[in-house]
Amino acid sequence: MKTKFPSEKHYELLAKDFPSVDSDITKSYLEYILICQKTIAKIESYLSKIEMTNSQFLILLCLYVSDKNIDNITNISKKLGISNVTVSNVVKTLQIKGLVERKKLKEDKRFSRVVLNKKGKDFMKNFIPEYYSKYKGLFKEFDKEELLQLQFLIVKLNLAIESMSGKEKFWW
Amino acid sequence: MKTKFPSEKHYELLAKDFPSVDSDITKSYLEYILICQKTIAKIESYLSKIEMTNSQFLILLCLYVSDKNIDNITNISKKLGISNVTVSNVVKTLQIKGLVERKKLKEDKRFSRVVLNKKGKDFMKNFIPEYYSKYKGLFKEFDKEELLQLQFLIVKLNLAIESMSGKEKFWW
Numbered sequence: 439m440k441t442k443f444p445s446e447k448h449y450e451l452l453a454k455d456f457p458s459v460d461s462d463i464t465k466s467y468l469e470y471i472l473i474c475q476k477t478i479a480k481i482e483s484y485l486s487k488i489e490m491t492n493s494q495f496l497i498l499l500c501l502y503v504s505d506k507n508i509d510n511i512t513n514i515s516k517k518l519g520i521s522n523v524t525v526s527n528v529v530k531t532l533q534i535k536g537l538v539e540r541k542k543l544k545e546d547k548r549f550s551r552v553v554l555n556k557k558g559k560d561f562m563k564n565f566i567p568e569y570y571s572k573y574k575g576l577f578k579e580f581d582k583e584e585l586l587q588l589q590f591l592i593v594k595l596n597l598a599i600e601s602m603s604g605k606e607k608f609w610w
Numbered sequence: 611m612k613t614k615f616p617s618e619k620h621y622e623l624l625a626k627d628f629p630s631v632d633s634d635i636t637k638s639y640l641e642y643i644l645i646c647q648k649t650i651a652k653i654e655s656y657l658s659k660i661e662m663t664n665s666q667f668l669i670l671l672c673l674y675v676s677d678k679n680i681d682n683i684t685n686i687s688k689k690l691g692i693s694n695v696t697v698s699n700v701v702k703t704l705q706i707k708g709l710v711e712r713k714k715l716k717e718d719k720r721f722s723r724v725v726l727n728k729k730g731k732d733f734m735k736n737f738i739p740e741y742y743s744k745y746k747g748l749f750k751e752f753d754k755e756e757l758l759q760l761q762f763l764i765v766k767l768n769l770a771i772e773s774m775s776g777k778e779k780f781w782w
Contacts, residue, residue, distance in 0.1 A: 443689035448675040455735070459742045466757045467745045468671075469764045471653065471664065474646035476691040476771055481643065492643065499640075503620040517615035519648040563627070570631045573639045575774050579766040585638045588763050592641045594751040599648055602747050 444468055477576070484572060493520060493528045495569075498537065501554035502562045508541070510551045537561055616640055649748070656744060665692060665700045667741075670709065673726035674734045680713070682723045709733055 444452075444465075453461045481492050496518050501507050515525045529552050532538040537558035540550045554562075577585060616624075616637075625633045653664050668690050673679050687697045701724050704710040709730035712722045726734075749757060 443672065444675060451675050452738075456738055456742070458739055460746065462754070462757055463746045463749055464742065466749055466752075466760055469761055470748075471649065472668075472691065473764045473767050474649050475664070475668075477643065477646050477767070478650065479691060480771060492647070496644075496647075500615065503616060503623050519644065519651060566624075566628055567630055570628070570636065574632065574635045576642075576767065576770050577635055577638055579770055580638075580763075582634070584763060584766070585634055587759055588638055589641055591752075591756060591760050591763070592645045594756070595645050595649070595748065598748050598751055599652060 443472075481573075491528070493518075493524065494532060496520075497525065497528055497532065497552075498554065498558060498562055501538065501552060502559065504554075507554040507559065508551050510549070514552070532558070615644075653745075663700070665690075665696065666704060668692075669697065669700055669704065669724075670726065670730060670734055673710065673724060674731065676726075679726040679731065680723050682721070686724065704730070 449461055449465055452459065452464060478492065485491055485495060497514055500514050500517055501509055511522055511525050511529065514520075514529075515522045518525070520528075529538060529540075533540065537555065539553045539555050541553050543549045543551065580588070621633055621637055624631065624636060650664065657663055657667060669686055672686050672689055673681055683694055683697050683701065686692075686701075687694045690697070692700075701710060701712075705712065709727065711725045711727050713725050715721045715723065752760070
């Protein structure tokens, strides 16, 4: 059993020191960022055993479901909410692993697209069912309705993040 | 408006290629890791403007609410779900910033604790209300009941992560 943090006592202390701060929002915020962090850490720890990272997997998945398994850096970046620079770097690693290739556009040689090749597709065909057998455990305490609730709340979180990006450049 | 990823079409393709994989679980999983990643990226981007990181903030908060503002590396690591090594490194950065100090134990000089000093406490007193005015935006689409739903689902996610850590060392 892990130490509960923040505990009810901690929230009471924060409520006393910061009367202008809504405790319910703060509780949701802290628990939400802690679980985001723990989940990402767990995933990275698992994927590192097969020399994979979360970003690598998501880019491979993005290409796997794309038309003709082709997409460009900017689109992938928008879909995953990862910066262009990071996507470019991760794509380079995936090229070294032989899972993806760069293809120059016939119309304009300055631009190129990323293609999931045969080796990449085969990797995903084997890996997705294996990965599923692990990640399904994350939701083992959830019933059908709770899975839908989670999806619904994620839509609202996405809306908040997207609407705020526009207004203030430096903050969601 | 961002490109919806994965789209319903993408999920249909995955369901066709992987009949043994439950689409509802996969949908929840992908949307969940994407929102975790986007949220962490947004927070890091905001905090970087004031030369702060998410881990630095969480460690400061951990000390702020602790008895006498003192705790040790192992406890902080357990509370936040961050590795001992990372906590040690972040604490070093916070020492350089002058926000925390290391205190050797009288009983055993080999062990030391981390203390939030006056400058650290003052920083948090100013920063928390300012930070709140930003992070409350994340839940602007949530009503009271939905905030509670989120907290409830996070408890279940935490349970899953904790119970699985024990069984398989390398995976939740």
